[in-house]
Amino acid sequence: MGRFIVRRLMLMIPLIVGVSFVTFALVNLIPGSPVPNTRDNPKIRPADVARLEKQLGLDKPWPERYVYWLGNIVRGDLGRSMHNQVPVRDRIWAVLPNTMLLSVSALIFALAVAIPLGVYAAARHRTWFDRLTNISNVALFAIPNAWLAIMLVVILTFKFKEWGFPSLPATGITDTRNGGGLADRAEHLVLPMVSLSLVQIGVWASYIRSSMLEVLQQDYIRTARAKGVSRRSTLYGHAFRNALLPLVTLVGLSLPGIFGGAILIEYVFAWNGIGLLTLQSVNQRDYTMVMGTTLMFSVLTMLGNLLADVAYAVLDPRIRLD
Amino acid sequence: MGTQSSTVSRQTEATLADAAKPPAGRTMVRAAPGMYRRAWRRFRRDHVAIASLVVILCIIAFALAAPLVSNLTGFSYSENHLSEKLSNPGENGYILGSDGNGRDILTRLAYGGRVTLLVATFATLAELSLGLGFGLISGYYGRWIDTVIMRAVDVLLSIPSLPLLILVATLYSPGVILFAVIIGAIYWPADARLLRGEVLSLRGREYIEAARVVGVPSRSIILRHLLPNVTPILLVQASLTVPSVILTEAALSFLGLGVQVPTPSWGNMLQEAQRFYRQQWENVFIPGLMIYISALCLYLVGIGLRDALDPRLGD
Numbered sequence: 008m009g010r011f012i013v014r015r016l017m018l019m020i021p022l023i024v025g026v027s028f029v030t031f032a033l034v035n036l037i038p039g040s041p042v043p044n045t046r047d048n049p050k051i052r053p054a055d056v057a058r059l060e061k062q063l064g065l066d067k068p069w070p071e072r073y074v075y076w077l078g079n080i081v082r083g084d085l086g087r088s089m090h091n092q093v094p095v096r097d098r099i100w101a102v103l104p105n106t107m108l109l110s111v112s113a114l115i116f117a118l119a120v121a122i123p124l125g126v127y128a129a130a131r132h133r134t135w136f137d138r139l140t141n142i143s144n145v146a147l148f149a150i151p152n153a154w155l156a157i158m159l160v161v162i163l164t165f166k167f168k169e170w171g172f173p174s175l176p177a178t179g180i181t182d183t184r185n186g187g188g189l190a191d192r193a194e195h196l197v198l199p200m201v202s203l204s205l206v207q208i209g210v211w212a213s214y215i216r217s218s219m220l221e222v223l224q225q226d227y228i229r230t231a232r233a234k235g236v237s238r239r240s241t242l243y244g245h246a247f248r249n250a251l252l253p254l255v256t257l258v259g260l261s262l263p264g265i266f267g268g269a270i271l272i273e274y275v276f277a278w279n280g281i282g283l284l285t286l287q288s289v290n291q292r293d294y295t296m297v298m299g300t301t302l303m304f305s306v307l308t309m310l311g312n313l314l315a316d317v318a319y320a321v322l323d324p325r326i327r328l329d
Numbered sequence: 330m331g332t333q334s335s336t337v338s339r340q341t342e343a344t345l346a347d348a349a350k351p352p353a354g355r356t357m358v359r360a361a362p363g364m365y366r367r368a369w370r371r372f373r374r375d376h377v378a379i380a381s382l383v384v385i386l387c388i389i390a391f392a393l394a395a396p397l398v399s400n401l402t403g404f405s406y407s408e409n410h411l412s413e414k415l416s417n418p419g420e421n422g423y424i425l426g427s428d429g430n431g432r433d434i435l436t437r438l439a440y441g442g443r444v445t446l447l448v449a450t451f452a453t454l455a456e457l458s459l460g461l462g463f464g465l466i467s468g469y470y471g472r473w474i475d476t477v478i479m480r481a482v483d484v485l486l487s488i489p490s491l492p493l494l495i496l497v498a499t500l501y502s503p504g505v506i507l508f509a510v511i512i513g514a515i516y517w518p519a520d521a522r523l524l525r526g527e528v529l530s531l532r533g534r535e536y537i538e539a540a541r542v543v544g545v546p547s548r549s550i551i552l553r554h555l556l557p558n559v560t561p562i563l564l565v566q567a568s569l570t571v572p573s574v575i576l577t578e579a580a581l582s583f584l585g586l587g588v589q590v591p592t593p594s595w596g597n598m599l600q601e602a603q604r605f606y607r608q609q610w611e612n613v614f615i616p617g618l619m620i621y622i623s624a625l626c627l628y629l630v631g632i633g634l635r636d637a638l639d640p641r642l643g644d
Contacts, residue, residue, distance in 0.1 A: 025484030033496055142377070145632065149625040151576055153583045154617030157603055161610040267491030271580055275603075285492055286584060289499045297496055305488045312487075 019309050026305045031073050034294045085299040090291045095299035105180060106280035109199055110269050117204035125215025130242050147209025152268050156202035156275040178277040199276045203268050214257055219250040252323055259315025262308050371637040378633025381626035388623055392442030399436045406440040407591045418611055426611055428601055434615060441593035445578060448509045452574045455513025457567055460520025465551055468528025482518040490515050498586040505588055512577055520566060527559050561638040568631035572624040579620045595620045
């Protein structure tokens, strides 16, 4: 087991190098100076532009800059923000827990709804319930994320307040005044979490349903039924576990989508996470920060896939680790 | 799978049916219908898919008729009426209300539909051409070409696409066409992987080997034997890519990084409206609903198409 994980981690190294190269190349190889609006600005002397570029290390050829940047990354140094000189790593570490809280809770919530939904629909194949979930699954994963989030805020925050119902907070992670308690945090989490997970519920539930249907056609299910095992027990004892196995991989593959969705959700709810940080940095043309967050998103995705592979190997005895 | 015709397209259904006619000498009551004809028969029975197709055609017609809509409402899409901003639907002669600059929502919706659908079409074309090209080359030639392409695919797939897209869109501040190309350039790797797998499974078939043995050049094998056989998968993939591109365009424009105002797109209408959603939620609701309905119906058509074309389901 340990060796398997170590080997998988080693395989991540070339991937990370590749990702870092793509990120670096995108930012640095395009024409134009990353010091925006200074070259054409008549109020800035060329000497000052040169000084600024030297200060940011932009006077050296790009391969040298890339190797330098990569060397620093290996040592855990992502550079300093071009905007305010704060170390990129510190900024990312500061907001990472918020993004993780949002993404992981959305993931768990989505699974908690999708699994029963998918299994139940498969168990009632070709009934009205099955057909309904089938269509509603598509209806869920076609929802524009940001629009859904805003509409939920409109209804559950503003309209509910208007109608005199208890309403949920629309923005932030805690209340600025008397917030910070567990209940307050949970209350703030509800809307972003639900908006982020609804789309995933559609994808996963329909996947679980078809996975269940496939397993239910297997010989061992027929054998189990033939020897007199109850329908209920074949469904939940035999079929269920086997149908859930491929889901582990799918969840790993869905991570980029969840992180991508989290950017939109963080934007709508002013949720102080990596997504919001990325957007702010993009607006400030803070390239070191954007490179850092992009790299962070990729590493999180790779770690998630690793975790999915390990989980798959642990859950499926047919998979040998070595 | 299917007939080995060199020009497989939807217009040649008749030719396909001809090609599938039994050889002379054997007696058969009727010619076996071609694969695309059978697929169409299955598709026609799928009421949900047909209804969705009708809705999509209506939306396309609405977008194409944008000048007529403008005539009807009496507003151009970029006309500001600051004194009448954020009118409710039906107020001041704005059928669906006006936005934060006092522009007519209905007119902008029609013109925005043009932009959104245009981006979606071009982006899908760009994405699938890249995916198809790399997938065919990678799967057919194998060896180091395959290794290089697939490692690049691995790298690109491990960067979440939205952050990447945000980065690229900021650097280039794109117009409609460039924006579509960028989306295609970022999303192709998944398609390349899918098509490569398909080509790999086809490459081992006898007819491909036979072609190679008799000395058919690689280019002809790829274009005349492999391409027609991956066409069904390509069609399904295309029909599922269009809605996902529409959602991507919406997300990016929503963040202010897509098509720039005053050119309307459903996504940037959403972005403009969300600044005022506390005063007027209808402005957010309407363009979002258009995006939602289009994406939903396109997905349903795509799923119908997949079920109709999937050879494993049979008749």
